[in-house]
Amino acid sequence: xKVRKVYIHQQDNWPNFFWDEGLVASALANVRYxxxxxxxxxxxxxxxxKNASQLETLAQDVLKSSEIEGELLDLQQxxxxxxxxxxxxxxxxxxxxxxxxxxxxxxxxxxxxYDEPLNKNRMFNWHAALFPTGRNTMYKINVAKYRDDKGxxxxxVSGAMGKEKVHFEAPxxxxxxxxxxTFFAWLNKxxxxxxxxxxxxxxLWFVTVHPFDDGNGRIARALSDMLLTxxxxxxxxxYSMSAAICKNRKQYYNSLEATQKGNLDITKWLLWFLxxxxxxxxxxxxxxxxxxxxxxxxxxxxxxxxxxxxRKMVNKLFDGIDGLLNTSKWxxxxxxxxxxxxxxxxxxxxLKVLKQAPGAGRNTxxxxxxxxVK
Numbered sequence: 001x002k003v004r005k006v007y008i009h010q011q012d013n014w015p016n017f018f019w020d021e022g023l024v025a026s027a028l029a030n031v032r033y034x035x036x037x038x039x040x041x042x043x044x045x046x047x048x049x050k051n052a053s054q055l056e057t058l059a060q061d062v063l064k065s066s067e068i069e070g071e072l073l074d075l076q077q078x079x080x081x082x083x084x085x086x087x088x089x090x091x092x093x094x095x096x097x098x099x100x101x102x103x104x105x106x107x108x109x110x111x112x113x114y115d116e117p118l119n120k121n122r123m124f125n126w127h128a129a130l131f132p133t134g135r136n137t138m139y140k141i142n143v144a145k146y147r148d149d150k151g152x153x154x155x156x157v158s159g160a161m162g163k164e165k166v167h168f169e170a171p172x173x174x175x176x177x178x179x180x181x182t183f184f185a186w187l188n189k190x191x192x193x194x195x196x197x198x199x200x201x202x203x204l205w206f207v208t209v210h211p212f213d214d215g216n217g218r219i220a221r222a223l224s225d226m227l228l229t230x231x232x233x234x235x236x237x238x239y240s241m242s243a244a245i246c247k248n249r250k251q252y253y254n255s256l257e258a259t260q261k262g263n264l265d266i267t268k269w270l271l272w273f274l275x276x277x278x279x280x281x282x283x284x285x286x287x288x289x290x291x292x293x294x295x296x297x298x299x300x301x302x303x304x305x306x307x308x309x310x311r312k313m314v315n316k317l318f319d320g321i322d323g324l325l326n327t328s329k330w331x332x333x334x335x336x337x338x339x340x341x342x343x344x345x346x347x348x349x350x351l352k353v354l355k356q357a358p359g360a361g362r363n364t365x366x367x368x369x370x371x372x373v374k
Contacts, residue, residue, distance in 0.1 A: 009209070018266075061225065062104055196228065207220045225241060238284060252276075
């Protein structure tokens, strides 16, 4: 009886992926351009700002990669663990538990040692770091070992008991050693594939093989970060793919499922991954422009006598507020009277920091003037 080939790993030519070179090259060019812009912005930052930006990016990566799997970590613990391991001093450092330290250690090994070959032992160390107690909350799992499928086939399932929907079934456990050896050989071999594209392929390939009882998604995202760091030839991270994936979590799982139930043409998955990366880079570029604009403003006005309310409100405007700014909103946010708010605003207009928003109608609203970054 002929077995129906439902999943991509059951295809005869697995894992010989292919894609539309033209479509992927076009999307990749946009991503590489944005990468260059972000790196250019980074190079204008001082060492303190660079350290702070890297710390925040890595913290978001650790936090959001776990959140995708429904696990919420303490942000302050994550920041403190990262700061200690990177030798960065931050205020109010908090003790971090073994779980947080383990996730941080895996992420740092992936990104700080991005050019080191990946093998079974290194990946087992990552897995052990993710599960320091040998459990995934309630259940004991095989740690630093490939899954054995003693409890049945490894499936990705959703829905209430009795109404489960199987989204994916991984290769049989007895195939894992061969599957992973093939994967490691491909990953470590230098090839003509751009490392950004390789990050997307590695992510899909790894979660399709699904070699562990748990933690496959987090390790797949660490693999992507490792290859993206390699693509930039620098071990500092300034944008978070996991944050972008978490924001688009439904599309992420839908794209994976559709690809895993398709043939070996993974064009759509690569395009989705690249679009997600472009979004991550755009968000980062926007954030860094804000940082630089703030720095430019404060440098320009370091001798200007602004009061604490004015400095606080200008910073809020740079970060973005809901709706437009008027006297009432200023008074509420700065916790002052409307008369005081009005005087604050008029002074900033005289200093050419604020201007009246066009088309305000009956209410007078104010926006920041265009402040060019040097």
